[in-house]
Each structure stands twice: as structure tokens, then as C-alpha cells.
Amino acid sequence: MLQLDFSGKTAIVTGGLQGIGLAISDTFLRAGARVVIGDIGCAPGQQRRGSNSLEMARTH
Template identity: 70%
Template sequence: MDKAEILDFSGKTVIVTGGTRGLGRVISEYFLDAGANVVTCARNAPEKPIFSELTNKEAVFFETDVREPEKVESFISEVVQHFGRIDVLINNAGGAPSVKS
């Protein structure tokens, strides 16, 4: 059984923050394989496009720093304007704040 048989996200829009590297990239690729429209955001563009050979779809990337509320609002507005909806949000961005020792 392949990924496409497990979950079908065709026509759904999925946002993955921090979706360009590591676990976020794997999550983005999984949802692409499941047929979703995937939108990733991060502070830096991916080194190579996030693409599914199974569905022949590519994730849309927005350079967005989720620590800045006004940038997040603009990002969300653009996603809704482009796709008309958001069905799934995976918050994978960020990490523990740095603390002086």
C-alpha cells in the first residue's frame, strides 16, 4: 500500500511552517504525495524545490518569519487568496529560545 492509498488530501490546502528542511520537508512531501496543495513557509527558501513525483505537484514557498505577526497575517491572506481555503496547518517552525547562561 502506498501513501496515496492511505490518505487522500486531493483538493485540500496544507500549510507547513518550517516546511523546507528536515522533518518539515518530509511532512510537505508526504502531503504532496497525498494530493494536497502544499504551502511552505520559512525564513529561507529551500535549496531545491519540494516536489512529488507521485502526483507531479510542487509545494508553493513563501519567505515568512513566523515570529513577526504582520508577516504571518500577510502570508495567510495570500494563501487564502490563492487557494480559497486552508484545511490543515502544521506548525513546524521555530525552536527553543536562546537563553544566556
């Protein structure tokens, strides 16, 4: 399997809380990236299970 190293990089993923976007977010996290997710389904205070490298913010 291909090893990816995104340490020190920031990935921006739209639609990252479900489906393909979620899988992409998880892949970037496992590869060491800081992940910024944009999604219309993000409730205030919502956090992903087991993702201590993930920050959530809500904007309008």
C-alpha cells in the same frame, strides 16, 4: 501502510524546507494536497527538486 487522500485540500507547513517539516511537506504532496510552506530559509526563486505541485513565495 496508511493511505492518505488530501486531494482538494491545502496544507500549511511551517519550517517545511528541511528536516521534519520537509518530510511532512513531501507526505502532503504525495497525498495530493496543495502545500503552502513557511520557512525563514527560503531564498528568492528557490524551488524544491521534483516538486511540480509546489509554489514558492517570499514575503517579509
